[in-house]
Amino acid sequence: MALSHRNYAKVRVVAPVGRLDHDNCEAFRNDLAPHLDACLREGQALIFDLSGLEYVSSAGLRCLMLAARQAASRSGRLVIASLRPLVAEIFQISRFNLVFDVFPTMREALASVSSEAVEAFERG
Amino acid sequence: MRVRFWGTRGSMPVALTAADVRDKLAQALVAADGRRFESFGAAYDFAQQELPFTLTHTFGGHSSCVELETGSNEYFVCDMGSGARPFGAHVLARQGGRPATVNVFMSHVHWDHIMGFPFFGPAYVPGTTIRIHGCHDILEQALRLQQAPPCFPVPFDQLAAKIEFVKLVPGETYAGGSVSVTPKIQRHSGDSYGYRFEAGGKVLIYSTDSEHKLENRGEAEAFVAFFRDADLVVFDAMYSLAEVASVKADWGHSSNIVGVELCQMAGVKHLVLFHHEPSSDDAAIEAVLRDTRRLEELTRGARSLRVSAAYDGLEIDL
Numbered sequence: 001m002a003l004s005h006r007n008y009a010k011v012r013v014v015a016p017v018g019r020l021d022h023d024n025c026e027a028f029r030n031d032l033a034p035h036l037d038a039c040l041r042e043g044q045a046l047i048f049d050l051s052g053l054e055y056v057s058s059a060g061l062r063c064l065m066l067a068a069r070q071a072a073s074r075s076g077r078l079v080i081a082s083l084r085p086l087v088a089e090i091f092q093i094s095r096f097n098l099v100f101d102v103f104p105t106m107r108e109a110l111a112s113v114s115s116e117a118v119e120a121f122e123r124g
Numbered sequence: 125m126r127v128r129f130w131g132t133r134g135s136m137p138v139a140l141t142a143a144d145v146r147d148k149l150a151q152a153l154v155a156a157d158g159r160r161f162e163s164f165g166a167a168y169d170f171a172q173q174e175l176p177f178t179l180t181h182t183f184g185g186h187s188s189c190v191e192l193e194t195g196s197n198e199y200f201v202c203d204m205g206s207g208a209r210p211f212g213a214h215v216l217a218r219q220g221g222r223p224a225t226v227n228v229f230m231s232h233v234h235w236d237h238i239m240g241f242p243f244f245g246p247a248y249v250p251g252t253t254i255r256i257h258g259c260h261d262i263l264e265q266a267l268r269l270q271q272a273p274p275c276f277p278v279p280f281d282q283l284a285a286k287i288e289f290v291k292l293v294p295g296e297t298y299a300g301g302s303v304s305v306t307p308k309i310q311r312h313s314g315d316s317y318g319y320r321f322e323a324g325g326k327v328l329i330y331s332t333d334s335e336h337k338l339e340n341r342g343e344a345e346a347f348v349a350f351f352r353d354a355d356l357v358v359f360d361a362m363y364s365l366a367e368v369a370s371v372k373a374d375w376g377h378s379s380n381i382v383g384v385e386l387c388q389m390a391g392v393k394h395l396v397l398f399h400h401e402p403s404s405d406d407a408a409i410e411a412v413l414r415d416t417r418r419l420e421e422l423t424r425g426a427r428s429l430r431v432s433a434a435y436d437g438l439e440i441d442l
Contacts, residue, residue: 025339055423058365058381059339065369086422093415094381095364 017052020060081109131186131207184436208240223251233266310334351390
């Protein structure tokens with residue numbers, strides 16, 4: 001799975017693309033680890049841009065939950081943005097929409113964590 | 125093979141409250157929309173044929189007890205939760221005074237899975253044979269303990285039936301008459317065991333009190349193999365996936381989502397959500413069923429998976 005990233009001010013946005021399931025969740029966790037470490041070292045939030053995520057299974061959702069727990073244990077924050085309709089339904093059915101901060105757009109997700117990040121986002 | 129659900133609730137039995145009954149009654153009157161019924165029979169037919177499931181049924185009820193009817197003269201049942209009491213009454217009525225032979229398969233010995241045994245009528249009938257199968261060493265000890273003073277007035281040794289304990293080994297298949305059964309260890313406090321029953325070319329999986337962590341490939345593949353091509357899977361769907369992955373992690377239970385995923389991977393025909401959370405009312409279980417059917421629709425591959433929610437009294441013919 002491709003896992004690109006970009007920064008807005010000090011906020012890091014990672015964007016998994018494709019499917020996240022039990023076939024690739026271990027690799028996803030390994031790929032995610034340095035991003036999570038970088039954010040938590042600097043006390044910044046990490047945002048998942050899920051606009052490219054086509055499907056997430058229970059194993060994938062558990063990976064997101066483990067990342068959130070890791071963030072919480074170091075007073076960090078993990079935020080989710082831009083779900084596709086199918087993935088949004090899976091979040092609702094699994095009730096993950098109740099345990100994550102989920103925002104419909106990247107701008108709203110950034111605004112929830114940092115005004116500087118929103119400004120950087122709007123500057124392009 | 126016919127599968128009959130005598131107890132479907134997780135952790136402890138529940139009953140409809142007076143408020144629940146009034147609510148269903150009021151909704152039924154609204155649905156009747158001023159119609160007059162000439163007789164009880166006409167009103168009964170209206171209720172049975174025109175009112176939705178949610179007004180005419182309740183999920184119940186008793187804790188785990190699921191019967192397999194195989195056409196054999198012997199009885200086969202999974203777990204002795206409080207549903208064992210009505211199951212026992214059914215056995216006695218059907219036998220009409222003739223002693224029965226009952227084969228019990230125990231998932232584990234947590235209280236909700238054994239609490240019906242002291243109220244299982246055939247245990248008090250001389251000539252009855254009860255064979256209790258399971259993989260736990262402490263099976264007999266647990267059943268004796270719950271009937272020891274001060275917990276219960278009738279000691280285990282006073283039961284009139286001939287009671288045998290049959291130790292099974294996970295992964296080994298046992299053939300008994302028309303039925304073969306293979307146990308599988310499951311993730312649960314003190315371990316639990318699922319059972320794969322095969323009879324008359326049909327396959328039933330009874331898999332309750334089992335937590336799954338499907339990011340573990342080996343574990344996922346082992347359960348897919350265990351469920352492979354089953355006609356019916358009775359599956360612990362007690363919590364939402366979010367609960368299982370967070371506040372209720374390692375509580376030993378699973379979710380509707382994992383049930384759908386495993387059954388889809390294994391080519392199962394019918395998934396039955398089971399071991400309902402005791403705090404869930406009928407509306408909450410209906411909502412979980414709707415969500416689960418929608419998930420199946422969203423993720424359907426080459427073949428569809430039928431999804432139901434178990435309720436006390438449900439019968440499914442395979």
